[in-house]
Amino acid sequence: MLKPGKSHVMPNHLSRLPREPAKEGVYDELPNAPLFLLEGRQVSAEIPTVFLTQSKAEELLLYQVVAVPEWYQGLAEFLAAGRFPNDMPKIDSPLTGNMLVEDVVSSDKKKAFFRRLFFKRNPNLIQSEALLTPTNGFRRVDTTDEMKVDHSYLASPYHEGMVAGLSLISTKIESCVSSKEQIRVMIVGLGAGLLPMFLYKHFPFNSIEVVELDPVVADLAKRHFGFVEDDRMQLRLGDGLAAVDAIAKQEMEEQANRENTRHKLHILLIDADSSDPSNGLSCPPEEFLLETFLRSAKAALEPEGILVIKVVSRAREPHIQADQRMCKTFSEVYSLQVDEDVNRVVFGLPQPSNLRDSTAIFNAGVLLKNVAGQFASWDKGPNVKDVLKKIKRIK
Structure with a gap:
């Protein structure tokens, strides 16, 4: 945790960290x-x-x-050898490995506080970043002990992209809200829980189910990042592949028996990182980009639903394969470049939409913000207009 009198300044742009100062x-x-x-x-x-x-x-x-700041030396030590400075939370998981939760202060005059999560298995990537705000109003504080995570803010550009991309089905979302139809969301991969908590806070989604394989990560999200469960937000410990496949099979069985129970999802987001870098993918695990899973995902979605996948790779081939498989399975496919040649968000629609051009996509973004604005303030939310300018239709 931050302590008065110590140097904890981190440049906002920093996403890669030193090994040997x-x-x-x-x-x-x-x-x-x-x-x-x-x-x-x-x-x-x-x-x-x-x-x-x-x-x-x-x-x-x-x-x-110049002298390397104290926080930087500690983080370098963690990345190089897996050793933690004494004042950093020590978290270890048999599934995910070593994890680090670190509080930092921005380098600008506003002195914004952030909490960050790192996985040692992917040390060059900030896994999650949350804005911290004072627990008691807007008074100035000098320690994060008096702060809480602000779930109205998304620090991650790819999380902003995943949320803004829901504009592609904003007409369906607005229709469900107007008719009071239940909107069902599944997120595979919890991390710090910041994406599901933003959706929980800003949208009238009746059911948000998060599937997380690692119980240690689930506990970390609750203890350090304010993730909560209630009647609208449920956490399932288990395999995301199996969870999606179960919905797809259940739907097929009920259709065969002519039953009319609704289990299909309106929104399916894949926000999981990979523990196997050998295939060039940092996110998601390769199984989530295979045609077998994509077919299950399509079967698990409502016809007017959406599949959203974060794809991270420094190699070109995984991105090319992801696009080819998505195009083979879904009626419409869109791509959002977050970082040059590295981070992308890919969107799949099971059936054709009415989004004929960029103007239609822009209007869909306006509608998404209007729907969300009826539920909560969007003051710190992503700039949907700017994000949608970068979305390209590839099928």
Whole structure:
């Protein structure tokens, strides 16, 4: 946790962390190691190893390696060897491995507090990031002991994309709200629980079921990130593949018996990371992009529903294969590029929609915000208009 008098400043852009901080000193050219500037301008896209400031002296650009902040040294130690500084929560899971929860302060004048979750098996990625706000109103505080997670804010760009992409079925969502029809949502992968809690807070979804394989992750989300269960939000410990397949099979059986019980989902979001990097995928596990699962997902969805999958890979081939398989299974497929050549969100619609062009998609975004606005304030929510500008239809 944050402690008064210690340096805990983290640049907002930072998503990759050092393994071996360099020595202090002044250089007239960049060292061979990849670098970051303290003021936040990125020098290299590679894994950074040192912090720098820069200045001009007699028209020579000098790079000065400065002292690495205390929080940074601790995190570097964790990433390099799996050892935790004494004041960081020590969390270990037989399924997920070592996990780290860290509180940090932004480097801007507003001094915003954030809580972050890291998985050691994917150390170059911030798994989750939450905004912290004072427990008692807006008074200034200097320690996160007096703060709580603000579930009206999404720090993750791909979470913003997943939410904004629900505009593709905003007409169906609005219709269900108007007719008081139950809206059923399933999210595979809990993480810190920030995505399900945002949906819980901002949308009139009657049933949100989160499927998480690891009970340690579930406990972490409740203890450190404010995840809650009630009659609208349920947590199921188990396999997301099996959960989706069960709904698909149940629907087929009831159709064969001409029963009319409704179990199908309106929204299915896959937000799980992979424990096997050998196939080039950081998210999701490869099984969630195979045609067998995609067919089950389509069968588990309402005709006007939507499948949303976060796809993270530095290689091109997994992205190409994901698009090909989605296009083979779904009537309409859309893609949102979050980070260049790395993070994407892919959307699949089981049946054709009325979204003929970008104007129709923009209007759908307006409708989504209007529906959400009837339920809760959108002040800190994603800029739906800007996100939808980046969505491309690929089928």
